[in-house]
Amino acid sequence: MKYLKTLLFIVLTSQFLNAQSESPYEWKWKKDGIWTGTAIAGNALGVSIIANKEPFSIEEINQKIANRDNINFLDRWVAGNYSKNASDASDIPFALSFAAPFALLLDDKANDHSFQLFGLYFESLATTSALFTITAGLTRRARPYVYNTTEKSLQSKQKVTATRSFYSGHVAATATATFFGAKVFQDFHPDSPIVPYVWAGAAALPAAVGYLRMEAGQHFLTDVLIGYAMGAVVGYWVPELHKKKSSEFSLIPTMDQNFYGENYQAISLRYQF
Template sequence: MRQLTLIICVVIFCTSALSQEKESPYKTDLLKDGIWIATGLGLNAVGVTMIQNKDGLTEAEVQALDKEDIWKIDRWAAGNYSKADGELSYFPFYASFALPIAFLPSDAERNNFGQISVLYLETMATVGAMFTITAGAVHKSRPLVYNESIPMKERRDNDAQRSFFGGHVAATSAAAFFTAKVFQDFNPNSRAIPYVWTGAVVIPAFVGYLRTTSGKHFLTDNLMAFGVGAATGILVPEIHKKTNESLNLYPTAAFNINGTGLNSRGLGLSYTF
């Protein structure tokens, strides 16, 4: 699988280098973008491992949970559970990953689709790293854990302890806002721009609604996810614009001096005056 991923990345980069045209508003660099993507994917792997190694709750800990301890803005969602809404949320979630295909009918975007693919991969790798590491590090019970009609086994499961923040909403928001941002940059005078941005807001908002009613996340979990995804979807293309020479966003990682392992990871943001 790793070899296949590497091959796909190489093909995308080669396509980008060969297909980048003058009409593209973006600039890409094989080395810098390669490091960005490789670091992002590596941090995703670290985050997934952290999620898998999380501990679930004991039965006593579940019984000790009290809705009154939850913020008022979230308290109304405690106990939500809907398997149907949870399954329904996957349809717009997966569909959002294909949104960049909407660029294909346009000559300018189609001629630079390899370059757009690089930016898209960077966007999703970045938001994925932020989500997985946060979900792995933060222990917060999902709303469904407060529902006493659900089997105790499901309420105790470690998967039920990663409510913050919403991965579905973050990924959908990143894909949707990336699509809107790139569309506007390639078509600054298009009358469709307001509708494209409206869609970028509505799609992840709908996913967030379903993830809340299904008992997977509280409102604040999804609001944070929406913001993280939107910011990533907008900033990654913006950083690569030819007219932007001052803003730079990059993934970071630091290791213990004694070599015991990774102890710091995240994103670096720099602005040159």
């Protein structure tokens, strides 16, 4: 009988060890379907508004250049910046950021829930994109290169894209991707010693994109800071809002020795809340 109990304990332990890892998140098709669908609709609305924006006239451009000193002190130093090389360089970390969360597929715990995580990731990016496109469509802030009087042509300043400085979509999307990846890694591995380094990398990449976008003359400092904040909030809070909050019971095999030196095996009941 003693050996039978030990064998039963080994079998139960093996089943627990070989079971699929538990996800800290829950996906609800109805709620998340509405959320994602609304975000996609928001993107379509934002793109429609942008398509109907009026570009700057020559008179508006000349007036902005003449009033350059009226720009707030946080942004004034960026006015007039223009660099195609910096603009092209900013696309590299921007593109890499989208792939960063897919590194979770190499993680034994996270890749058991790859479809769920892909859904959360898509939901995060769609949310950030909707917020950005609507804001870019409703605002009409000149990009820093509009104030450039030597390198940037007047024709390029008269395009609709010149009115879309506020806020930085590159930085927002990058922050969403990297903060999402860092948040998910931490939730699956809360005790991992590399969590601080993962967060450091998540914070550094959108900062690098922001610096290059300012050097390129695409955005002012406040555009970058707001884009960073918006993207980081979405990247962090979408996974956080999906974390399981309901109480649950679980059975865990345990083996130990009592006060008298006798070995015992048991099944412990755990209540998590």
